[in-house]
Amino acid sequence: MTAPAKKTVLSGVRPTGPAHLGNYVGAFRNWLRLQDEYRCFYSIVTWHALTSEYANSRAIRDYVFEVATDLLSLGIDPAKCVLFNQSEVKEHAELHLLLSMIVPLPWLERVPTFKEQQEELADRDLNTYGFLGYPLLQTADIIVYKADVVPVGEDQACHLELAREIVRRFNRLYAPVFPEPQTLLTEVPKLAGTDGRKMSKSYGNAIFLKDTAAAIKAKIAPMVTDTRRKRRSDPGEPDDCPVFTLHRAFVDPARREALAADCRRAGVGCLECKAVAIQAIIDLLTPYWEKRAAFEKNPRLVWDTLEDGNARARAAAGATMIEVRDAIGV
Numbered sequence: 001m002t003a004p005a006k007k008t009v010l011s012g013v014r015p016t017g018p019a020h021l022g023n024y025v026g027a028f029r030n031w032l033r034l035q036d037e038y039r040c041f042y043s044i045v046t047w048h049a050l051t052s053e054y055a056n057s058r059a060i061r062d063y064v065f066e067v068a069t070d071l072l073s074l075g076i077d078p079a080k081c082v083l084f085n086q087s088e089v090k091e092h093a094e095l096h097l098l099l100s101m102i103v104p105l106p107w108l109e110r111v112p113t114f115k116e117q118q119e120e121l122a123d124r125d126l127n128t129y130g131f132l133g134y135p136l137l138q139t140a141d142i143i144v145y146k147a148d149v150v151p152v153g154e155d156q157a158c159h160l161e162l163a164r165e166i167v168r169r170f171n172r173l174y175a176p177v178f179p180e181p182q183t184l185l186t187e188v189p190k191l192a193g194t195d196g197r198k199m200s201k202s203y204g205n206a207i208f209l210k211d212t213a214a215a216i217k218a219k220i221a222p223m224v225t226d227t228r229r230k231r232r233s234d235p236g237e238p239d240d241c242p243v244f245t246l247h248r249a250f251v252d253p254a255r256r257e258a259l260a261a262d263c264r265r266a267g268v269g270c271l272e273c274k275a276v277a278i279q280a281i282i283d284l285l286t287p288y289w290e291k292r293a294a295f296e297k298n299p300r301l302v303w304d305t306l307e308d309g310n311a312r313a314r315a316a317a318g319a320t321m322i323e324v325r326d327a328i329g330v
Contacts, residue, residue, distance in 0.1 A: 005039070006037070006038050006039040007038050007039065007148040007149055008038065008039045008040075008041070008145055008146060008147045008148050008149070009034050009038040009039070009040045009041065009147060009148070009149045009150070009151065009184075010040075010041045010043065010141060010142045010145050010147035010150055010181075011027055011030075011031060011034075011040075011041075011042055011043070011150060011151050011152075012042070012043040012044070012045040012048065012086065012138075012141055013027060013028075013042075013043075013044060013045065013067055013071075014045055014048050014049045015044050015045070015046060015049050015060055015063035015064045015066070015067045016049050016052070016053055016060075016063060016201050016202070017063055017066065017201040017206075017208075018063075018066045018067070018070060018208045018209065018210050019066070019067055019070040019071075019208065019209050019210075020199055020201065020206035020207055020208045020209060021191060021199060021206070021207045021208075021209065021246075021249070021281070022191045022193070022198070022199030022200065022206065023070075023209075024074070024209060025191045025249045026153045026191065027151065027153075028070075028071065028074055028076075030151040030184070031071075031076060031081075031151070032074065032075050032076065034149075034151065035076065035077060035080040035081040036080065038149065040080070040081035040082065041081070041082045041084070041145045041147070041313060041316070042071070042076065042081055042082065042083045042084070043084055043085075043086045043141060043313070044064050044067050044068060044083075044084070044085050044086060044306075045086045045141065046060055046064060046085055046086050046087035047086055047087055047092070047093070047137060048086070048134060048137065048138070049063070050130065051126075051128070051130045051131045051134050052126065052131065052202065054128075054130070064085055064306075065299065065302060065303070066210075068083065068302050068305070068306055069292060069295045069296065069299075069302050070209050070210070070288075070292070071083060072291070072295055072302060072305065073209075073288045073289075073291040073292040073295055074209075074288055074291075078305050078308065078309060082309045082312045082313050082316075083305060083306065083309040084306060084309035084310045084312070084313040085306050085309075085310055086141065088306075088310040088313075088314075089144075089310060089313045089314050089317050091144055091314065091317035091318055091320070091321045092137070092140050092141055092144055092317065093140075094321060095140040095143070095144050095317075095320075095321065095324060096133075096136060096137045096140040098324065098328065099136055099139060099140055099166060099170070100133065100136060102166075102169055102170060102173060103136055103166055103169070107162060107165065107166075108132050108133060108135060108136060108162075109132070111135050111158055111159065111162060112158055135159045135162050135163075136162075136166070138159055138163070139159075139162065139163040139166050139167075142163055142181050143163065143166075143167060143178045143181065143320075144316075144317045144320050144321070145313075145316055145317065145320065146178060146179055146320060147179075147181050148179055148181065148182060149181065149182050149183075149184050150163075150181045150182070150183060150184065151184040151185075152183060152184070152185065153185070153190065154185065154190065155190075155198075157183055157185065160181060160182075160183045161183075163180075163181055164180045164181065167179070167180050167181070168180065174327040174328055175323075175327035177320075177323050177324060177327050190245065191245050191246070191249055192223075192242035192243070192245045192246070193205025193206055193207070194206075194207065194219050194220070194222075194223055196223070196224055196242040207219050207220070207281075209285060209288060210289070210292060213282045216278060216281055216282060216285075217278050220243065220246070220274055220277065220278050220281075221271070221274060221278075223242060223243050223274070224242060225241045225242070225243050225244075225270045225273075225274075226238070226240050226241040226263075226270075227240075228240075229263075229266075229270060232266070232269045233266050234266055235263070235264055235265055235266045236263045236264065236266070236270075237263070237264065238259070238260040238263050238264070241263075243270070243273070243274055243277060244260070244263075244273075246277040246280075246281070247259065247260075247273075247276070247277050247280075250277060250280040250281050250284060251276060251277060251280045252280075255276065259273055259276060
């Protein structure tokens, strides 16, 4: 008997700088697990980066290298998955254009992240079609590989619902070409940055994977905790502490629960508590730092891995686009 085919996963990361802990918790940790269970396509989504970084576009190529190096150093294995650069697979752009002909404008305008990001990034002009159409391009990224599952954080779940709506509309208008992608929510959907907001390069509050141990300590040590703990003797509530999101992501559950109990009875100070999270992060990243140093000495290996992934992605996306053109009749 023939073994059933693995389901397909598509996930992407924007190359707007080096990867940070939020990327690891929200995506990369899942990617490492999923590459052993699914047929995975992992995309460095260059065109998505342009939606907010179009005025700094020449830096994006360097960021592609940074992110690819981060992923390979963490253990993403090109023998198990396809790691590629979105902008090197032109079928994404073609499908995006074709979908734009059938998607009602209000579907894009109602996506919550459109207005939220405009408010958060008020220092940039985001009144562009590229920014409005970000979820549509994201849909093209997903369905061009006929992805069954898409791992996302809570803030992106609405994008997957839109993708399903678009798939239903396309299949109804033309032919049942695409499966409806399903959402796989991450274990820790939001990780606090150094200012208490969601960790993001755009907000300048990120702890980067390639930061040194000293830099990680310097970033976490001054972070605000539960504001009710004005003194060491004041009890706190870990659920209201931004730093405790780091504990949930990186500290052993038994140790984490013991710290939470101590916090609630003022049995541990915030600096002591932070030290546990800092050490857990350093322990996690030590093997990564060693591998990254080796890749930095041989950058051609990173680019060759991407070039191979680009070719494999083009083959898969090209097969889908033959079906799409035939269904539409163009």
